[in-house]
Amino acid sequence: MPFSFHYGLSLMCLTMLVTQVCPQCNQTNEGSLKYAEGPYPPCCMTANNATINEPVNDCFVHYEHTFPHCPIHAYILRTKNDDRCVDPTAWWLQQRLKKLEARGICCKIL
Template structure:
């Protein structure tokens, strides 16, 4: 009996791990990205409301219908060069933008 319960819990944990995205964040898709400065940036196709726990080194604002981008998003580039597409309506975004501004980082338009 203990074997079947343990096996069931193991299977359930494994299935949960398959369906949980990393930190609940979606990275930007990259297909033939143009360059902004030295950083290649592509249009975000999806956004996330999840907070970003990494140190942000750069920020860009993607406006809808500019450069053929279909959605409005903020793109955060982290120290590890990961790019995160953030929903402009995310509850934590205003506070994070203020903190970045104090560090001298402002979101540049794409």
């Protein structure tokens, strides 16, 4: 089956969705994905949809089974006081990630 424009466009969109919200922060100088450098936050065993009103200092994302004992996909927003595990489908998360990106804070993949 020949490669179609629609297939290529669909593949590109899917790749952009899977990578991260901050595509310019995904790339290192060598062009590879930017992964978090230690110390890692703990993995999330559960995640919730509750909004976070505190300022966020750092952001991480781990996918299902990033670590052997991490069963879920979650964003970890690091505040001054603690790490908050957020469900990727939380209604407010994408807007918050855009605001963090504007401040130069992009989620690092664990």
